[in-house]
Amino acid sequence: MTTAVLRPHAEDEYAAELAALATADDRPRPSSWRLSPQAVVTYLLGGVTADGTEISAKYVGPRRLMEVAVATLATDRALLLLGVPGTAKTWVSEHLAAAISGDSTLLVQGTAGTSEESIRYGWNYARLIAEGPSEQAIVESPVLRAMRDGKIARLEELTRIPADVQDTLITILSEKTLPVPELNTETQARPGFNMIATANNRDKGVNELSSALRRRFNTVVLPLPDSADAEVEIVSRRVAQLGRSLELPAEAAALSEIRRVVTVFRELRSGRTEDGRTAVKTPSGTLSTAEAISVLTGGLALAAHFGDGVLRPHDVAAGILGAVVKDPVADRAIWVEYLETVVRERDGWADFYRAGQEIAGR
Incomplete structure (x- = not known):
């Protein structure tokens, strides 16, 4: 056996x-x-x-x-x-x-x-x-x-x-x-x-x-992925593998939600938004590809056991906050500023903005 x-x-x-x-x-x-x-x-x-x-x-x-x-x-x-x-x-x-x-x-x-x-x-x-x-x-x-x-x-x-x-x-x-x-x-x-x-x-x-x-x-x-597409591919593959091995009864993570998490990590990691127009402050954490995978896997578990099985912004918001905020004072301020100056103004990110505000206690 x-x-x-x-x-x-x-x-x-x-x-x-x-x-x-x-x-x-x-x-x-x-x-x-x-x-x-x-x-x-x-x-x-x-x-x-x-x-x-x-x-x-x-x-x-x-x-x-x-x-x-x-x-x-x-x-x-x-x-x-x-x-x-x-x-x-x-x-x-x-x-x-x-x-x-x-x-x-x-x-x-x-x-x-x-x-x-x-x-x-x-x-x-x-x-x-x-x-x-x-x-x-x-x-x-x-x-x-x-x-x-x-x-x-x-x-x-x-x-x-x-x-x-x-x-x-x-x-x-x-x-x-x-x-x-x-x-x-x-x-x-x-x-x-x-x-x-x-x-x-x-x-x-x-x-x-x-x-x-x-x-x-x-x-x-070994470098960090040099493009968002490459990082999305890595994260997508590993999240799917982990979801199967953990037997999570949830739908596969939507590519749009994976790309959102990867975008947040890359922007905070690099200190600049994707379009290069806005500078953002960089938190003390590494915000690595491995952490993005953990955030999405944790989100799938939340969606499977405490939601409707579909990964949504509020399922990943807590994980992102935990990855970003290592220093409870300085990093929290950086995260709140990022929410207000970048996420709030971004088309199609209203649900994520509200989830981020709620989790940050705003």
């Missing part, structure tokens, strides 16, 4: 696409890779295989960025995906690992409390006390398993990890070796091993990478 899960791993959710690509893939593959570099890019950006299988786009953005990312992983340099929050760094990392290794689960989540053991290895202390140091007493980290199996390891939020722990990676990435001095042994990486790390470029100064470690990475900066 198969147990449903809320969010399948990429290699499971898109298994049919990966299998179709592998069957049709006749290009050279680096050692231990499931697909050729060209097929990995097709998996990420979408396309059609020779047998007519449609490959859905996982990333909407410049093709060259994905080509550089995939080519990097075929070399001896690790890949660092850098960008502001919500630019799909984790999403791209997961799908790259799924397409290359067939396994996106070898993940270390970086935090201020991440220890060397999380990256290297730990010990089963019951066995260590009873038997002394041995291979059986080692608790392997995801990185160690990736080295042993020739797969891609993933490291989230690299700059959140303390600097002395970050430097644990230097030997692993340069020598492709992880020494185990307690046993006087080492684990050498098998072909296919590499690492994808992500970092938020707004975290500059938190725990900046040393020059020695930075040299071990090739950095690819």
